[in-house]
Amino acid sequence: xxxxxxxxxxxxxxxxxxxxxxxxxxxxxxxxxxxxxxxxxxxxxxxxxxxxxxxxxxxxxxxxxxxxxxxxxxxxxxxxxxxxxxxxxxxxxxxxxxxxxxxxxxxxxxxxxxxxxxxxxxxxxxxxxxxxxxxxxxxxxxxxxxxxxxxxxxxxxxxxxxxxxxxxxxxxxxxxxxxxxxxxxxxxxxxxxxxxxxxxxxxxxxxxxxxxxxxxxxxxxxxxxxxxxxxxxxxxxxxxxxxxxxxxxxxxxxxxxxxxxxxxxxxxxxxx
Amino acid sequence: xxxxxxxxxxxxxxxxxxxxxxxxxxxxxxxxxxxxxxxxxxxxxxxxxxxxxxxxxxxxxxxxxxxxxxxxxxxxxxxxxxxxxxxxxxxxxxxxxxxxxxxxxxxxxxxxxxxxxxxxxxxxxxxxxxxxxxxxxxxxxxxxxxxxxxxxxxxxxxxxxxxxxxxxxxxxxxxxxxxxxxxxxxxxxxxxxxxxxxxxxxxxxxxxxxxxxxxxxxxxxxxxxxxxxxxxxxxxxxxxxxxxxxxxxxxxxxxxxxxxxxxxxxxxxxxxxxxxxxxxxxxxxxxxxxxxxxxxxxxxxxxxxxxxxxxxxxxxxxxxxxxxxxxxxxxxxxxxxxxxxxxxxxxxxxxxxxxxxxxxxxxxxxxxxxxxxxxxxxxxxxxxxxxxxx
Amino acid sequence: xxxxxxxxxxxxxxxxxxxxxxxxxxxxxxxxxxxxxxxxxxxxxxxxxxxxxxxxxxxxxxxxxxxxxxxxxxxxxxxxxxxxxxxxxxxxxxxxxxxxxxxxxxxxxxxxxxxxxxxxxxxxxxxxxxxxxxxxxxxxxxxxxxxxxxxxxxxxxxxxxxx
Numbered sequence: 001x002x003x004x005x006x007x008x009x010x011x012x013x014x015x016x017x018x019x020x021x022x023x024x025x026x027x028x029x030x031x032x033x034x035x036x037x038x039x040x041x042x043x044x045x046x047x048x049x050x051x052x053x054x055x056x057x058x059x060x061x062x063x064x065x066x067x068x069x070x071x072x073x074x075x076x077x078x079x080x081x082x083x084x085x086x087x088x089x090x091x092x093x094x095x096x097x098x099x100x101x102x103x104x105x106x107x108x109x110x111x112x113x114x115x116x117x118x119x120x121x122x123x124x125x126x127x128x129x130x131x132x133x134x135x136x137x138x139x140x141x142x143x144x145x146x147x148x149x150x151x152x153x154x155x156x157x158x159x160x161x162x163x164x165x166x167x168x169x170x171x172x173x174x175x176x177x178x179x180x181x182x183x184x185x186x187x188x189x190x191x192x193x194x195x196x197x198x199x200x201x202x203x204x205x206x207x208x209x210x211x212x213x214x215x216x217x218x219x220x221x222x223x224x225x226x227x228x229x230x231x232x233x234x235x236x237x238x239x240x241x242x243x244x245x246x247x248x249x250x251x252x253x254x255x256x257x258x259x260x261x262x263x264x265x266x267x268x269x270x271x272x
Numbered sequence: 273x274x275x276x277x278x279x280x281x282x283x284x285x286x287x288x289x290x291x292x293x294x295x296x297x298x299x300x301x302x303x304x305x306x307x308x309x310x311x312x313x314x315x316x317x318x319x320x321x322x323x324x325x326x327x328x329x330x331x332x333x334x335x336x337x338x339x340x341x342x343x344x345x346x347x348x349x350x351x352x353x354x355x356x357x358x359x360x361x362x363x364x365x366x367x368x369x370x371x372x373x374x375x376x377x378x379x380x381x382x383x384x385x386x387x388x389x390x391x392x393x394x395x396x397x398x399x400x401x402x403x404x405x406x407x408x409x410x411x412x413x414x415x416x417x418x419x420x421x422x423x424x425x426x427x428x429x430x431x432x433x434x435x436x437x438x439x440x441x442x443x444x445x446x447x448x449x450x451x452x453x454x455x456x457x458x459x460x461x462x463x464x465x466x467x468x469x470x471x472x473x474x475x476x477x478x479x480x481x482x483x484x485x486x487x488x489x490x491x492x493x494x495x496x497x498x499x500x501x502x503x504x505x506x507x508x509x510x511x512x513x514x515x516x517x518x519x520x521x522x523x524x525x526x527x528x529x530x531x532x533x534x535x536x537x538x539x540x541x542x543x544x545x546x547x548x549x550x551x552x553x554x555x556x557x558x559x560x561x562x563x564x565x566x567x568x569x570x571x572x573x574x575x576x577x578x579x580x581x582x583x584x585x586x587x588x589x590x591x592x593x594x595x596x597x598x599x600x601x602x603x604x605x606x607x608x609x610x611x612x613x614x615x616x617x618x619x620x621x622x623x624x625x626x627x628x629x630x631x632x633x634x635x636x637x638x639x640x641x642x643x644x645x646x647x648x649x650x651x652x653x654x655x656x657x658x659x660x661x662x
Numbered sequence: 663x664x665x666x667x668x669x670x671x672x673x674x675x676x677x678x679x680x681x682x683x684x685x686x687x688x689x690x691x692x693x694x695x696x697x698x699x700x701x702x703x704x705x706x707x708x709x710x711x712x713x714x715x716x717x718x719x720x721x722x723x724x725x726x727x728x729x730x731x732x733x734x735x736x737x738x739x740x741x742x743x744x745x746x747x748x749x750x751x752x753x754x755x756x757x758x759x760x761x762x763x764x765x766x767x768x769x770x771x772x773x774x775x776x777x778x779x780x781x782x783x784x785x786x787x788x789x790x791x792x793x794x795x796x797x798x799x800x801x802x803x804x805x806x807x808x809x810x811x812x813x814x815x816x817x818x819x820x821x822x823x824x825x
Binding site for chain 2: 666667669670671673674675677678680681682684685688689690691692693694695696697699700701702703704705706707708709731732735736802805808810811812813817
């Protein structure tokens with residue numbers, strides 16, 4: 001069995017079935033799902049001779065997944081943007097930090113799935129690593145960061161900021177980058193269905209560099225949808241807006257906390 | 273701004289003569305007859321009796337509004353009746369149709385979950401992005417307990433909002449009457465000092481629920497935070513999470529709708545929590561009617577601010593001569609003002625030039641809507657009570 | 663009277679007119695307008711449109727288009743099958759169904775049909791096609807995996823496995 005075939009099998013085991021099935025049919029058709037149908041000879045279609053097609057696929061997947069990405073990131077990004085200074089530049093800086101951290105999360109995931117794909121075929125126990133556990137942990141961590149962000153956003157640091165950067169992640173001066181990075185990284189690791197679908201696709205690639213490139217282009221495609229968030233910079237900032245944003249952050253954090261706990265307990269996250 | 277001593281202002285307007293008040297009430301009498309007794313309605317004696325009682329009730333209240341030149345306490349009577357009688361009729365219909373207040377999944381699949389106006393703001397983003405209504409109802413009527421399909425409720429909401437703006441929360445909402453009734457019970461508030469920043473709560477809930485509804489593709493407010501699930505319907509709990517959801521509903525209802533209004537004499541659910549109210553506030557920008565403060569008469573006694581049940585007046589807004597965007601047009605501040613400085617107003621016109629004209633125009637529109645929507649609900653509640661009594 | 667005042671009073675008069683027209687014209691127009699927007703209820707609730715009906719003896723099985731979750735919905739994709747009319751079903755149903763229309767049976771669904779329409783239902787689904795998940799003694803577990811009686815039909819929702 002060729003290494004790429006093994007990686008593919010491993011990725012099929014680890015990838016969320018929900019995520020895979022949630023992918024568009026065209027993408028799904030390309031994914032290695034029916035193990036018994038994939039033949040070693042078919043790995044030729046993953047050859048590096050087809051990068052333009054492959055990478056336009058990554059861009060297209062990213063563009064198509066954009067609404068899901070902004071839906072996933074919206075609850076985190078919108079309130080945190082609203083606690084920032086008004087203006088195009090502060091928002092652009094915040095968004096850049098957030099998206100960069102999100103890209104870092106994507107790339108870390110790309111490396112992990114690419115490598116895990118090879119490892120999983122040798123370590124069957126890794127097949128059992130439940131997505132729900134990972135998602136639950138990420139959601140709980142995200143909730144904690146949001147709560148801390150909402151708390152620390154009340155400290156509008158002026159000339160002197162004696163608190164640590166982590167304490168002041170929501171502050172309105174130079175320490176806001178830490179908050180953007182923390183939130184961006186966590187949303188980047190949120191394993192939403194399009195993200196995992198891209199991961200499954202990337203894992204089929206012959207090299208880790210190609211996987212990283214694939215994910216980068218996927219990221220570019222999704223990030224186009226984040227441009228309208230810059231419009232929030234036009235909204236005036238006053239006590240009302242910041243208070244609303246902080247309160248919303250707390251509510252969203254509580255929801256993510258409940259969701260995360262439910263996932264860890266492998267319970268349904270809804271009453272029905 | 274320093275508070276000036278409240279010197280007696282101009283003498284309050286003498287009550288209108290009964291004849292004149294009756295003349296002004298005549299259009300409402302005609303409207304009531306049209307709304308309650310048009311052909312095809314009231315097929316049994318209970319419905320006819322309930323319709324007659326309701327028509328008389330609404331007409332009498334309007335008559336008193338005309339006679340006494342006051343609005344708030346008469347409107348409040350209607351609103352409390354609406355808030356109390358809505359669950360009566362609604363729960364009875366639910367039990368009749370499916371035997372329980374809990375929504376079984378079968379009803380959701382069949383699209384027969386009754387659609388109320390509360391999820392409207394949280395459904396906009398998913399609908400805009402995916403053309404999908406994230407609610408287990410039907411666009412057009414599917415029968416059963418759902419006599420109000422989504423399209424019908426949205427049409428009604430749009431029409432009433434065009435007329436009333438955020439006056440919806442004083443003349444149409446069938447949830448607010450319970451807390452308004454609780455707030456009316458004590459003579460004095462027992463809890464006066466609440467952080468004024470809590471009044472941003474509705475906006476925060478709106479923002480959070482809109483974003484979460486899009487992310488999770490579910491009506492997040494209905495699933496987790498609606499206090500009125502305690503007196504209408506809820507997803508029947510089948511596991512621990514469902515139980516937690518129902519406990520949240522009951523606690524929110526008890527806290528925001530019963531206890532806090534009683535302690536503060538404010539509509540605390542509306543002022544601190546309701547995301548639909550925050551959404552409706554946006555429509556106050558386009559509504560032609562509003563409430564203004566005549567700076568020539570105002571002595572900054574802040575009686576209007578204390579009287580407002582919705583925290584829609586602040587010292588800054590009074591100094592500007594206007595209410596905050598959350599004003600529900602209930603008339604409490606206007607009736608409370610000892611100097612008639614707070615007045616009904618039509619945008620574009622001079623403040624306090626002919627406030628009674630503005631009041632009349634607003635009340636004709638608002639009361640017509642109240643009879644159309646709230647009146648039919650009150651009649652249904654009365655008919656349900658008659659069903660049990662006789 | 664200034665122009666602004668005239669406009670204000672005109673708008674106020676129109677608002678009163680709108681109020682009067684609401685029950686006769688406006689409400690219906692707005693409702694129809696909303697219904698005409700082409701929106702639809704989330705298929706996670708409605709089960710998706712029917713695409714085929716397979717006749718059996720005294721009843722038929724309607725096959726719906728597979729439903730896939732939106733955005734980040736916490737559900738699996740599924741396909742809904744309706745057995746109707748429920749009143750014509752035998753006491754025990756055990757049918758093979760060709761869901762994808764390729765001439766090969768994809769699943770076998772087995773369930774009892776109680777006389778009391780409100781009695782709980784349980785279903786066993788044996789999968790002959792790896793695209794569809796098997797179910798054992800399933801009730802109403804989630805939107806994407808359930809058996810339920812709705813009006814005069816018995817619905818079964820079968821989660822999709824890897825295609």
